[in-house]
Amino acid sequence: MNHDFRCSWQHPTMMTFATVKDPKVLKKQELILATALRLFTDKGYFNTSIHDLQREAGISIGAIYHHFRSKEAIAAELFHRLLQAIDAQLEQIQDCHHSAHDRCRAALGWLMSLSHTSPATMQFVLYARHREFLPDEPPICSSVPFIRLKRMIADGMDNGEIRPMDLNVASAALLGGGIRLIQLQLDGVLDGPASDHLDLIWDCAWRSVAMEN
Amino acid sequence: MNHDFRCSWQHPTMMTFATVKDPKVLKKQELILATALRLFTDKGYFNTSIHDLQREAGISIGAIYHHFRSKEAIAAELFHRLLQAIDAQLEQIQDCHHSAHDRCRAALGWLMSLSHTSPATMQFVLYARHREFLPDEPPICSSVPFIRLKRMIADGMDNGEIRPMDLNVASAALLGGGIRLIQLQLDGVLDGPASDHLDLIWDCAWRSVAMEN
DNA sequence: GTCTATATACGGATAGAC
DNA sequence: GTCTATCCGTATATAGAC
Numbered sequence: 001m002n003h004d005f006r007c008s009w010q011h012p013t014m015m016t017f018a019t020v021k022d023p024k025v026l027k028k029q030e031l032i033l034a035t036a037l038r039l040f041t042d043k044g045y046f047n048t049s050i051h052d053l054q055r056e057a058g059i060s061i062g063a064i065y066h067h068f069r070s071k072e073a074i075a076a077e078l079f080h081r082l083l084q085a086i087d088a089q090l091e092q093i094q095d096c097h098h099s100a101h102d103r104c105r106a107a108l109g110w111l112m113s114l115s116h117t118s119p120a121t122m123q124f125v126l127y128a129r130h131r132e133f134l135p136d137e138p139p140i141c142s143s144v145p146f147i148r149l150k151r152m153i154a155d156g157m158d159n160g161e162i163r164p165m166d167l168n169v170a171s172a173a174l175l176g177g178g179i180r181l182i183q184l185q186l187d188g189v190l191d192g193p194a195s196d197h198l199d200l201i202w203d204c205a206w207r208s209v210a211m212e213n
Numbered sequence: 214m215n216h217d218f219r220c221s222w223q224h225p226t227m228m229t230f231a232t233v234k235d236p237k238v239l240k241k242q243e244l245i246l247a248t249a250l251r252l253f254t255d256k257g258y259f260n261t262s263i264h265d266l267q268r269e270a271g272i273s274i275g276a277i278y279h280h281f282r283s284k285e286a287i288a289a290e291l292f293h294r295l296l297q298a299i300d301a302q303l304e305q306i307q308d309c310h311h312s313a314h315d316r317c318r319a320a321l322g323w324l325m326s327l328s329h330t331s332p333a334t335m336q337f338v339l340y341a342r343h344r345e346f347l348p349d350e351p352p353i354c355s356s357v358p359f360i361r362l363k364r365m366i367a368d369g370m371d372n373g374e375i376r377p378m379d380l381n382v383a384s385a386a387l388l389g390g391g392i393r394l395i396q397l398q399l400d401g402v403l404d405g406p407a408s409d410h411l412d413l414i415w416d417c418a419w420r421s422v423a424m425e426n
Numbered sequence: 427g428t429c430t431a432t433a434t435a436c437g438g439a440t441a442g443a444c
Numbered sequence: 445g446t447c448t449a450t451c452c453g454t455a456t457a458t459a460g461a462c
Contacts, residue, residue: 003226028445028446029377043345044342044345046259046345048344049436049437049438050437050438050439051437051438053434059446059447060439060446060447060448061438061439061440061447061448062440062445062446062447062448063445063446063447065438065439065440066446067445067446070438070439071437071438071439086311088365127340127342128342129257129340129341132257132259132260133258134257139400139401139402140400141396141397141400141402142400142402158299160272165413165417166410166413168394168397168402168403168410168411169390169394169413169414169417170417171393172389172390172391172393172394172397172414173390173414173417173418173421175393176385176389176390176391176392176393176394177382177385177386177389177391177421178385178391179389180384180385180387180388180389180392180393181381181382181389183354184354184381184385187352187354187355188352188383189352189354189355189381197379197381200378200379200382201382201385201386204378204382204383204421204422205386205421207420207421208386208390208417208418208420209417236449241427262454262455262456263455263456263457264455272428272429272432273428273429273430274429274456274457275427275428275429275430275458275459276427278430278456278457279427279428279457280427283456283457284455284456284457388440399459
């Protein structure tokens with residue numbers, strides 16, 4: 001049983017906002033997005049003004065509005081890119097492992113490591129109340145990465161690794177504990193990184209849903 | 214083993230804001246707080262203006278500022294009262310049951326029923342990003358009710374019901390799944406109330422931490 | 427205690443030079 | 445593409461009559 005959850009991924013802090021355009025423009029867009037991520041998670045979306053963003057990024061308001069339609073558009077772009085990056089990583093994990101057990105464990109391990117190496121990413125994606133500033137976004141539990149995780153679990157139920165039960169309940173039982181630990185870490189309640197507890201929480205989680213022998 | 218988690222409590226919707234002052238003043242304060250709770254959970258704190266509150270409550274801005282120092286003070290008062298009401302209920306549950314198993318199950322069951330009968334309460338307490346508008350509040354995981362829950366679990370570890378392990382991990386494993394289900398319900402992902410799944414999620418949760426026989 | 431009217435500030439967004 | 449200066453709506457909070 002392979003408990004290594006790495007399987008050659010990009011280090012989380014390398015997560016970038018790059019797409020396919022001119023690198024000069026990209027640098028500035030990325031600067032704006034990275035600064036926005038920091039401020040949004042630090043003080044919250046509504047406590048961050050465009051003037052804050054302008055000051056912290058060291059560029060002008062005009063430049064910001066040249067690259068983005070509005071403040072909301074910055075948050076939306078940020079949200080989409082981070083979700084996409086996370087989903088890409090989960091897809092890679094899905095390809096590297098072939099049982100629900102190994103896939104979900106690797107996924108949880110990676111999410112925990114991400115919450116340590118890039119807490120702002122985790123906080124913005126998992127924790128922010130997007131509905132309040134991105135009214136058209138679906139709730140996070142319906143986002144692509146979460147759907148993928150749910151699918152992994154459904155497959156495990158089909159092939160007999162996981163006891164048959166309501167899929168939402170199984171997802172909550174298997175990942176709820178780990179996600180809760182991540183939240184505790186982001187809130188500063190844990191002493192060390194959440195991933196210190198991966199082995200233990202995974203043991204608990206797997207007991208809760210595994211097919212009896 | 215007693216699986217009844219009720220044990221004579223006030224129905225959650227009866228949760229009121231009453232204290233000890235003149236009932237006439239109370240009615241108005243309660244009206245303001247109840248309206249604020251509805252609007253804050255509905256549109257979010259920052260998307261709710263004092264004018265919205267004034268309109269929805271059917272009173273004047275002057276009246277609002279007569280009873281509360283500021284908008285933030287309304288949110289703070291709301292937060293404290295709801296946390297206190299929840300903790301009072303948990304205390305009652307603690308008194309009615311005498312094992313970690315029964316206490317935690319009853320507590321989770323009650324929280325799930327509360328999330329159905331009074332979703333706004335649950336949403337505001339469990340889900341809102343208080344740090345963004347109540348900067349002096351400690352994080353929710355450090356609040357009185359959560360401390361109480363943690364204590365119940367610690368006791369269960371001491372008396373041998375629960376396997377010895379890190380307390381944060383045990384809390385996450387035992388309650389993380391249920392809390393996650395509550396979040397799913399609040400986000401509208403579940404079809405019915407989360408409490409429909411109490412038996413199942415509790416069975417999963419308890420397996421994950423229970424002492425082996 | 428409750429009301430209306432208003433002061434004051436701030437935030438998002440735009441105009442237009444360079 | 446980037447900048448500065450500015451517009452304008454809105455939000456919190458206050459003043460002061462009743």
